[in-house]
Amino acid sequence: MKYLRRPAPFLDESFFEYLLRLSNYNGYQLASWIYYKVGTPSSSYIIKPNLESLVQLSDMTGVNIQTYHSMLNYLIDSKQKKSEIDAFIMRRGINSHSIKICPLCFKESSYYRAVWDINVLTVCHVHKCFLINRCLKCKSKIFHNRITIDKCNCGFDFCNLPILKADPEDLVLPSLIEMKLKKTEITSCVNKGFYNPLYNLSLEELIYLIIYMVRVISYFETKKKVLSFHADTSDKEFIGIISRSVSIFNSWPYEFYKFLDKYSEVKRYKLTTGIRSNFGTFQSIFLKSNSYGFIKDAFSEYIHKEWSNGHHLTFKKIDVVLEDRKYISGSEASRLLKTPWNKVKKLIEINELQGKIQKTQRFCRIFVSQESINDYMISREKFMYSKEVKNYLGICHDSVKILEENSLISRSSERSTQKYTYYHKTQVIKLLDVFDERLLKNCSGDSKCVNSSFIIRELGNCFFKISVFFKLVIEGVLIPRKKITGNGINQYLFDKFESKNAILKYKLNLSTPTNKILSSVDFSTLIGVNNSLILSWIKLGLIPRGNSNMFCSEDIKAFNMKYITLKEIKMSCNIDYREIRRRIDEIGVKPVSGEYVDGSKGYLYLRSDLVKHNILKDKGYIFKI
Known part of the structure; x- marks a missing residue:
């Protein structure tokens, strides 16, 4: 039908x-x-x-x-x-x-x-x-x-119905809507020499933006959270709010900045600081459409250049390029520098960073200069301050100074201050890299191992400093055998006997050629036996006795050339003690000293007897003095 x-x-x-x-x-x-x-x-x-x-x-x-x-x-x-x-x-x-x-x-x-x-x-x-x-x-x-x-x-x-003529400022929005509906091509977005971004929006985006701004201004001016759009069209307040919402986008962005100046004067949240306290949720308009990017850019520029009432980098809606920011918040500086917030505050107090500290009754707000952050980050890539060197190498503050005195690391006169000393980062890292290089080449061995702390204590007892330890590793005298979980040099393990022997050799090399005097403890370390065994051999007359058990290095060398200990035989043949003694007994070689010979606690043989019967695989000296 x-x-x-x-x-x-x-x-x-x-x-x-x-x-x-x-x-x-x-x-x-x-x-x-x-x-x-x-x-x-x-x-x-x-x-x-x-x-x-x-x-x-x-x-x-x-x-x-x-x-x-x-x-x-x-x-x-x-x-x-x-x-x-x-x-x-x-x-x-x-x-x-x-x-x-x-x-x-x-x-x-x-x-x-x-x-x-x-x-x-x-x-x-x-x-x-x-x-x-x-x-x-x-x-x-x-x-x-x-x-x-x-x-x-x-x-x-x-x-x-009555005919009520509208003012010129009330005609801008109707003209824009009509242009969008008729899809009139806009050849220019410039009105009287000033740019207006509303011309570039679609009809839906235009309507939404104006409604949003009407609600914002309505709440700002009248404290009404929801504006009634069913008000009489003769209501001058309602019409005025719409006209002002449109006029904000004239002469962009200068009128917009004037609006923000007035809008930020009212504090909206008593318990918050920064942008939210003055602008509330104004930033939510940014998320509705990519076409509102011009508002986002202008708002961000205003915050960074004109507004100084609080930090804003925790405000994720504003993602301006980092280099364009003049100041950043303490929390953002903490994230960028990967350091606690209190440390950032301390860096400002000692002038390592340029910034401001604002203390209120309940809050402490920090603003850090972006330029100083960039300079500090560059310096951190090149330098380490003394505490970082200490933690990286696993040593104490005094040891750091000793390394500097011995030119193993050098300080930066450019960055160092009265309170903080900065060192070149590459030199510090290179010190620890040497340990890894030596470890890769010598990762075998199952003898008793000690850590670096043990060796440094031994050096300290001999009145040597930690710089000697690093030099011995760099020169290849001390060789790391294992690497464990730890911090700095404490990750590396060394052979106990080789370490003691290396320390004594270093002491001998520092002595004058005509006056190398060693104690019985040093003697026992050099040949790899206990000090009590050395003392027993002194009593038996096998070792010439000096004053207070002190020995000339020439006497020790003569003893080493004439005699050989059971430990040196073991290391040369790479077999256990029982097998060594069984083989020596089979060929008829008798010990010079031993438990069943003179009651000594260790066995001692003539080196010539073992070389004669080809017992030793290594015809040289295991313990070279």
């Missing part, structure tokens, strides 16, 4: 109002029967017909279904993927309850324009007059669900 009177819809006509006009043309007082036909209850103020309903309506009116789709998608294209902005506009941006009317437009053609449903639109761009949303006779608001298209339910003709 087709209607007798089938008026053609206008492209810019509201679909809701078209159904009312269709109902009036066919002599029906209400459009509820048409709502039912298109699948929408009459109590609903939002028409969302499905395809089947549109096909049925098209059959009854003879209007192409594509025309209906164009009317439904006139403001927001429903075919595109819905964004958060589109959903918000459908919920808050389109007034689906009460309506606004231009009296002059109704005189020219009695149909309702879809653009009038936009909440923030209060002016007709054609006639430059305010839209009216209240009946002059009954003083009630005008609604969609009325009886006739051109009259109020009280019978008042909309053509007789």
Whole structure:
């Protein structure tokens, strides 16, 4: 069935109002029967017909279904993927309850324009007059669900509504909306020599941004958290807020900066500091669309250059290039430098970093100069202060000074201060790298091992310093055998006997050639036996006795050339003690000294006897003196 009177819809006509006009043309007082036909209850103020309903309506009116789709998608294209902005506009941006009317437009053609449903639109761009949303006779608001298209339910003709001329500043937004709807090509975004970014936004982004700014300004000026968009269009306060929301984007970004100056004067959160306390959640607009990047950039620039009421780097919505920031917060400086917040504060106090410390009753806020952060990070890549050297090498502060005195590491006169001494980082790292190089070449061995602390203590007993330990490792005299879990040089293990022998050799090399005097302890270490065994051999007359058990190095060398200990035989043949004694007994070689010979605790043989019978694999001396 087709209607007798089938008026053609206008492209810019509201679909809701078209159904009312269709109902009036066919002599029906209400459009509820048409709502039912298109699948929408009459109590609903939002028409969302499905395809089947549109096909049925098209059959009854003879209007192409594509025309209906164009009317439904006139403001927001429903075919595109819905964004958060589109959903918000459908919920808050389109007034689906009460309506606004231009009296002059109704005189020219009695149909309702879809653009009038936009909440923030209060002016007709054609006639430059305010839209009216209240009946002059009954003083009630005008609604969609009325009886006739051109009259109020009280019978008042909309053509007789008053004509209120709008001011020039109120015409900017209607003109912009009309340009977006007609898709007029904008050749220039410059108005009187100043850039206006609103020209580059889509209709949806424009409506959302203005609604957002209206709500922000409304709360800022009137302390109303939710602005009612159902206020009378004659309400000067409501119209003024919309005009000011649009004017913020004129002469961009200078007017925007003026708005931020005023907006930041009101503290919004008593218990917070920084941006949130003065701007609240203003930054949330940045996340709605990439097209709002111009606001983000301008807001970030304002924060970094104009605003000085608190730190802002924890404010993740602002991601300005790091080099553009003049000051950063203490927490961000702590993250960049990988050091505790208190350490950053201390660095400012000793002038290692340039910054400010602001103390309040409850908070202590830190602002650090970005330039000083960059300089400090560069210096940290090249230098280490004394405590870091101490921790890296696993030594004490005095040992660090000893290494410097012996030119193993050098301080930086450029960075060092009275409180902190900085050393060249490459030299410190190179010291520990030598240990790894030696370890890779000599990772075998299962003898008794000691750590570096044991060797350093032995050096200290001999009145040598830790620099000797590093020199012996660098020269290859001390060779790391194993590497364990630890810190610095304490990770490395050394052969105990080789370490003691190396210390004694170093002491001999420092002595004069004609006066090398050693104690019995040094003697026992050189040949790898206990001191008690040396003392027993002295009593037996095998070793010439000096004053207070002190020996000339020549006497020790003579003893070593004449005699050989069981330990040296073991190391030469690489077999255990029982097997050595069994083999020696089989060839008939008798010990010079031993438990069953003279009661000595250790066995001693003539070196010539063992060399004669080819017992020793190494014909040289294991313990070279």
